[in-house]
Amino acid sequence: MAGMVKFNRRAASALVTLLMAAPVLTIGVVGQAQEGDRVTAIAAPTMPLPNEAVSQGVTKCSFIAYGDTRGRRDGVAI
Numbered sequence: 534m535a536g537m538v539k540f541n542r543r544a545a546s547a548l549v550t551l552l553m554a555a556p557v558l559t560i561g562v563v564g565q566a567q568e569g570d571r572v573t574a575i576a577a578p579t580m581p582l583p584n585e586a587v588s589q590g591v592t593k594c595s596f597i598a599y600g601d602t603r604g605r606r607d608g609v610a611i
Contacts, residue, residue, distance in 0.1 A: 570605050 582588075 572601075572603055575601060
């Protein structure tokens, strides 16, 4: 008899959970696509890197990291 009561509680719990979740699962959420950010491309360098034959004897190396973070909220929001 105790096993039967335990089963009924589980069944009731599952039924309540299903009934509470049913409206959420059946609501069709329709959203609009957002317009993409428009950015201006970075201009080409006025003095491009030399070709490999010209720089083959160079043994020094420097690395500069640059990230273009411009966006539509520049100067408006942080």
